[in-house]
Amino acid sequence: MIDSSHLRAALLAIAEAVSAHAEELTALDAAIGDGDHGANMKRGFDAVAADIDTICAKPLAEALKAVGTKLVMTIGGASGPLYGTLFLTLGKELAVNPEAYVVAYRKAVEAVAARGKSGINQKTLLDVLYPVADALEAGKPKSDVVAVARAAVAGTKDRKAIRGRASFLGDRSIGHIDPGARSSLLLIEAAAGVLP
Amino acid sequence: MKNVGIVIVSHSPLVAEGAASMVRQMVGDDVPLAWCGGNPEGGLGTSVEAIIAAIDRAWSDRGVAILVDLGGAETNSEMAVEMLDGDRSHKVVVCNAPVVEGAVMAATEASGGASLAEVRATAEELSPA
Numbered sequence: 001m002i003d004s005s006h007l008r009a010a011l012l013a014i015a016e017a018v019s020a021h022a023e024e025l026t027a028l029d030a031a032i033g034d035g036d037h038g039a040n041m042k043r044g045f046d047a048v049a050a051d052i053d054t055i056c057a058k059p060l061a062e063a064l065k066a067v068g069t070k071l072v073m074t075i076g077g078a079s080g081p082l083y084g085t086l087f088l089t090l091g092k093e094l095a096v097n098p099e100a101y102v103v104a105y106r107k108a109v110e111a112v113a114a115r116g117k118s119g120i121n122q123k124t125l126l127d128v129l130y131p132v133a134d135a136l137e138a139g140k141p142k143s144d145v146v147a148v149a150r151a152a153v154a155g156t157k158d159r160k161a162i163r164g165r166a167s168f169l170g171d172r173s174i175g176h177i178d179p180g181a182r183s184s185l186l187l188i189e190a191a192a193g194v195l196p
Numbered sequence: 197m198k199n200v201g202i203v204i205v206s207h208s209p210l211v212a213e214g215a216a217s218m219v220r221q222m223v224g225d226d227v228p229l230a231w232c233g234g235n236p237e238g239g240l241g242t243s244v245e246a247i248i249a250a251i252d253r254a255w256s257d258r259g260v261a262i263l264v265d266l267g268g269a270e271t272n273s274e275m276a277v278e279m280l281d282g283d284r285s286h287k288v289v290v291c292n293a294p295v296v297e298g299a300v301m302a303a304t305e306a307s308g309g310a311s312l313a314e315v316r317a318t319a320e321e322l323s324p325a
Contacts, residue, residue: 036241043237072244072275076235078268080244081275115271165267 001099004063006195008056011067013190015049018042021186028179032166036077037179044075044083061098064091078116078164079180082125083187085115102136109133122162123173125180128152132188142192149188156181200306200315201228201254203262204299205247205269207240209233215263215296223303230254242269247276251288259287259312261319263298287312293319 018025018041026038048055048070055066068088072080089111093104109129113119120130128149135148154177161173164180202219206212212233219229230253235241247262254260262277264270270290277288289312291298298319305318 034240036235036239039239040235040241043235072279074236076237076239076241076243076268078271080268081271084275115274 002060002101002195004056004058004060007060007063007067008052009194010191011045011048011052011055013194014187015045017186017190018045018183021182025179025183028177028182031176032161032169032173033179034077034165037079037183040075040077040079041083041183044071044080047071047074061091061095064088064094067091079125079183081115082112082180085111086129102133105136106133116163118163121159123156123159123166123178123181124161124163125178125184127156127159127178128181128184128188142195146189146192149185153177153181153185198256198258199227199309200258200302200312201230201251201256201260202299202303202306202315203247203250203254203260204229204231204295205242205250205262205273206231206233206265206295207242207269208265211265211295215299218296219299219303222300223307226307227303228254228256228260229303242272244272244276244279247273248279251276251280255284257287259289259315261302261306261312261315262288262290263293263295263302263319264290265295289316291316291319293322297322 022038022042025041026035029035029037048067055063064087068084072084086108089108090104093107113126118124118126120126131148131152132145135145156178160171161167166173204212204215212231216229216231230250232246232250236243251260262273264273273290277285302315302319305315
């Protein structure tokens with residue numbers, strides 16, 4: 001069972017990873033977007049870390065919703081509503097079915113797709129989130145799930161962007177890893193390191 | 197008679213404020229109007245909190261039409277609309293229209309007492325289908 005203490009460890013690990021990779025995310029974003037992804041993600045997860053005691057005093061589902069709201073309010077770019085929706089939906093789903101983690105994750109990924117009006121293979125974070133949902137549903141061990149996510153990030157390099165700012169570049173977006181895919185791998189790696 | 201309100205959301209506070217002053221000059225003061233721009237740190241970007249506050253400032257019971265510039269402004273505006281309290285979110289729409297021309301056209305339509313659907317349609321006529 002996952003509880004608020006697991007969430008606490010996961011969120012702090014995510015905040016640390018995002019902070020450590022902020023410049024890398026910004027560099028990836030500068031190539032095909034507007035170069036603010038690192039700073040935006042760092043602002044969002046720093047705000048979550050600063051509020052970690054209040055957030056994790058809540059039951060898991062409520063805590064996840066609080067994380068989502070915090071990200072929406074602090075990230076500032078399009079990733080705010082996208083990552084915010086991921087956590088908000090995890091919270092909403094787990095409030096109804098407390099231990100249906102894999103189902104909740106699938107629903108959360110679908111909610112992110114709806115929020116971004118996007119789908120898989122459009123060079124976004126969904127290119128990572130969807131294969132991870134498939135791997136979780138297949139019951140793969142954590143190390144395999146992380147491997148799937150890593151391969152998925154690499155796969156965004158040769159893809160052409162169809163959604164988001166990078167789509168303005170058309171074919172010129174090919175050859176660059178998607179920054180949102182990269183940041184979602186940071187979340188998945190950090191979470192996998194601490195979740196049971 | 198209360199008219200539909202207009203909110204302008206840009207990554208840049210300068211663009212948002214400039215578009216708002218064009219609306220005021222061309223359309224006048226009969227339309228509730230608010231703008232916001234910039235991320236939570238004051239850099240280029242958009243802030244859900246600021247968008248919610250702008251919707252409050254331009255609030256009309258007839259509804260509010262939001263005009264946005266690029267990507268994140270649209271996603272953040274849609275998120276802001278969903279986070280409004282009560283059933284107010286049903287009275288707010290994000291228009292698929294260019295921000296400056298859309299704001300002026302939407303405000304012109306609104307100043308004549310048009311419904312939210314009419315205001316939105318007028319702004320969206322500016323976008324290729």
